[in-house]
Amino acid sequence: MHFSTILFPVLIQITLTLLVFLILGARKIKAIKAGGVDRQKTALDNSAWPEDVVKVSNNIANQFQTPVLFYVLSMLFYFTQQVSTTVLILAWVYALSRLAHAYVHIHSNYVPLRFNIFTLGVLCLIVMTVLAFLKLPLL
DSSP: OOGGGGHHHHHHHHHHHHHHHHHHHHHHHHHHHHSOOOHHHHHHOGGGSOHHHHHHHHHHHHTTSHHHHHHHHHHHHHHTTOOOHHHHHHHHHHHHHHHHHHHHHHTTOOHHHHHHHHHHHHHHHHHHHHHHHHHSOOO
16 A cells, blocks of 8 residues: 555545635625624624524534544654554545534534544544654654
8 A cells, every 4th residue: 555545535634624615705795694693793603693604614623633543653654664454544534524523513413423533533633643653763
């Protein structure tokens, strides 16, 4: 297996983040056109937006939490050429869990399901971290 294969789930995560930004922009434009949005309040208080905008905005914040750890771990495996089938599967499961998490977060926002999906992704990161300790060459 070529070590660059780990870049595909990384690109999926990057694409997801950009897509959520586009969804946020679209929902903000829709909310403004519908009226009832105090634009001065929204500049300082995210909760001044309608709920469907706040959901997406909160998900944007999530895209810069555990994904940062995913990026670092993926780059560690990539640059040390230690990408194994196990690491690649974990990276894909993580990326797919982030897609599912974002979908639930910006649609139904059903917290128990969202939490379970989030936990799956975090477990992938934990296992990837353990594998990094075990597999990466000591400097």
